[in-house]
Amino acid sequence: xxxxxxxxxxxxxxxxxxxxxxxxxxxxxxxxxxxxxxxxxxxxxxxxxxxxxxxxxxxxxxxxxxxxxxxxxxxxxxxxxxxxxxxxxxxxxxxxxxxxxxxxxxxxxxxxxxxxx
Numbered sequence: 001x002x003x004x005x006x007x008x009x010x011x012x013x014x015x016x017x018x019x020x021x022x023x024x025x026x027x028x029x030x031x032x033x034x035x036x037x038x039x040x041x042x043x044x045x046x047x048x049x050x051x052x053x054x055x056x057x058x059x060x061x062x063x064x065x066x067x068x069x070x071x072x073x074x075x076x077x078x079x080x081x082x083x084x085x086x087x088x089x090x091x092x093x094x095x096x097x098x099x100x101x102x103x104x105x106x107x108x109x110x111x112x113x114x115x116x117x
Contacts, residue, residue, distance in 0.1 A: 001086075001087055001090075002061075002087065004087065004090040004091040004093070004094040005094050007060070007062075007091045007094075007095075008091075008094060008095055008098055009095065009098065010091070010092075010095045012039075012043065013035075013043065013045070013049070013053055014053070014057070014062075015092070015095055016034075016035040016038060016039060016043060017031055017035060017053060017054075017057065017063075018057075018062060018063070018084055018088055018089075018091065018092040019034075019038065019092060020034035020035055020038070021063060021082055021083060021084040021088070022084050022088075022089060022092055025066040025068050025081050025082065025083040026081065026082060027079040027080060027081050027082070028047070028050050028051065028054065028079070028080065028082075029079075031045070031050065031054075031082070032044075032045045032050055054080075054082060057082075057088070058082075061085055061087050061088075062084070062085060062087060062088035062091055063082045063083065063084055063085060063088055064082070064083060064085050065080060065081065065082060065083075066081040066082055066083040067081075068081060068083070
């Protein structure tokens with residue numbers, strides 16, 4: 001298995017997509033909604049961007065297609081569902097640790113306080 005730190009730092013889109021999938025298996029629109037909600041609407045994934053991102057994460061082994069599906073009446077058979085892999089979870093955890101370390105720096109905290117006004 002590759003060293004998770006070789007994927008760092010993650011681009012915000014990758015971080016948000018992996019974070020969404022760390023909570024549950026989702027289809028593309030579910031990922032889009034989760035990312036938009038968590039980012040306060042700052043990140044609005046267009047379909048082309050989303051599916052290029054999913055293809056890249058699949059190739060990298062950070063996510064995989066999921067066979068789990070909701071009840072048929074709540075599903076559309078055309079939807080592709082995704083789940084985070086063990087490697088994806090390790091990469092996400094490594095990025096969260098990297099960010100936490102960065103945010104523990106007093107200079108960074110002071111800058112963040114300035115940004116809040």
